[in-house]
Amino acid sequence: MLWPRLVRALVGRPLTDQAAAAPQDTVVALGERMAASARVRLGRSLSIREVDSGSCNGCELEVNALANVAYDLERFGLRFVASPRHADVLLVTGPACRNMTEALQRALDCTPEPRWVVAAGDCAVDGGVFKGSYAVEGGVGAVLPVDLLIPGCPPSPAQLLEGLLALIEAEAAPGQK
């Protein structure tokens, strides 16, 4: 039965993990990239649009896992949105496949400023094992201006979360620019 379980879940301990802190040097570096005005606009929450530019789908599995109850990314003010028009962050996975170049560029054009572009996974960082293929431009940076790299094959949800939290912290840091 569903109802008794829901009630038990309400009074029971949460299944969610304790959050790790964002790495400070990344926070500082990101803060320097962001204008104070943008910081005010974004506040302490971010809407994320995930874009797969040609991954093996391993990275998607881990990005999806971020939303499960163990990581529960919404508690940090992070959430996935359905359109780049609603997004503050483009989270891009996979190498920049040539067949996706135009779609990637259009997704960026649809994302309002201020915005972050995050390249998640070894493929997105520099093309990974697919570097040098006739069908691949390279990493996501070959097509879009990237603000943050999260390496890993695939990066674990904990690593992804660490990177995304660094974005939030960078927005909270006092203005440097």
Added chain:
Amino acid sequence: MSALALIRSGTPQGAQPFERFVLTAEAWAELPAALLAEPALALLGMWAEPGVVHAGFLDEESGAILFASAPAEGGRYAALSPARPGAIRFERAIRDLWALVAHGAVDDRPWLDHGRWGIAGPMSGNPAPRPGAEPPQPEFLPVEGEGIHVIPVGPIHAGVIEPGHFRFHIQGECVVRLEARLGYKHKGTLSLMLGKTVRAAAAFAARLSGDSTVAHGWAFAAAAEAALGVEPPPRAVALRAAMAELERIHNHLNDWGFVCNDAAFAFPHARCGFLREGVLRACAAAFGHRLMMDRVLPGGVALDIAPGGGEAILAALAAVEQDIPSLLRIYDSHASLQDRVVGTGFLDPGHARRFAAGGFVGRGSGRRFDARIAPGYAPYDLLAPAMAVEAGGDVDARVRVRIAELRGSIVLVRRLLMALPEGPTLAPLPARAGEGAALVEGFRGECLHWLRLDDGGLIRAVFLRDPSWLQWPLLEAAIEGNIVADFPLCNKSFNCSYSGVDL
């Protein structure tokens, strides 16, 4: 001559363990007619090398697997698509990658090549430069009728999923025709494998489709071992099977939850997600990687199971097993959920047979095929898993096949871990010529890998066929007449791989 006899009249090439016969172009040209007369010979896949076309078949009556090849004289070969609809996308891909044209093909539009690579026929041996050419607009199949309108979706979708374009033709609420256009994730995987040792190329098999990294890694390793005449150590075989079953478990859990979520029923999704997370963490503890990527290598496995890893896995599986009955009760007893899944996305068993659809897509429509059982391979010959089959053909039937497999896989992992053979986990590989193939049952269906090595043990030709090749076209059939709002449900109940077929 029957199609089977026609193929066997070719010159055998000594491929292991499934023979490949080289036919003359004339004999190959007789194949389409012979195949029409022999529906039990299922087409598993088609691919090519410069100037040569290959096809893989399964004789559904005897369970035999065999390959046929023929020279493509003047860059042309006789199309098999008039006899086997599953051939359509392979023929389109062969033209795009190897620049060989299927004569008499049902469909000759490009597939993987969107006109953006800067070259044409990248694997043909002499690719033609195509600098700066404007990518052509894709052509879609026409639909005629009153009040029909078009909904184009993708390549970027609304959820966290892979890119692909879906073109819906709609009349009122109902889908008249869906056509998928894929290829957006083409990474040139096959071309990157050529000229490499099998150990170096294994990384590409492991990344053909990340959710099936163990199954594809295993299929590739088994094909390489068959080509080289190497037996992997028994401990490695058992560990591979344990990892493959864990992969089945985490994917089945994931998709069961997602199907419920696509019907806006959140609880099973949350619960399945949590249970799956436990399984992935146990996998990380035991094998050092949550998805167990790069753990299967030609010759064995990369790492032995870590101390305490077995216990972590058993604990995670116990939690899953304990929760399944109550999750199933919730799934069964909520009319709002059942209303969405029962009768939705019906796949005609006849279609499933014609396409030789594997996995829960085929077995959900009554097709009794599971590569673990036939042709079978170690260690399943001793484990003798049960085959889960449903006749319903709808979203619910596919979900039920997966729930049954989920339970079966838990038992298999327990048995494997209880009786792990002692000994080494990786055998050395000789560097020599050979040809091999393997079929390994992943969570989605059978992964078919084939490769040929030169005298130095380097890859001369290779093909990795994800089961999705034969399932994607059936999604288009299953959605017909359904309401647009049920597409996510149907799509998730198939869960075909984009990366796996985009290569």
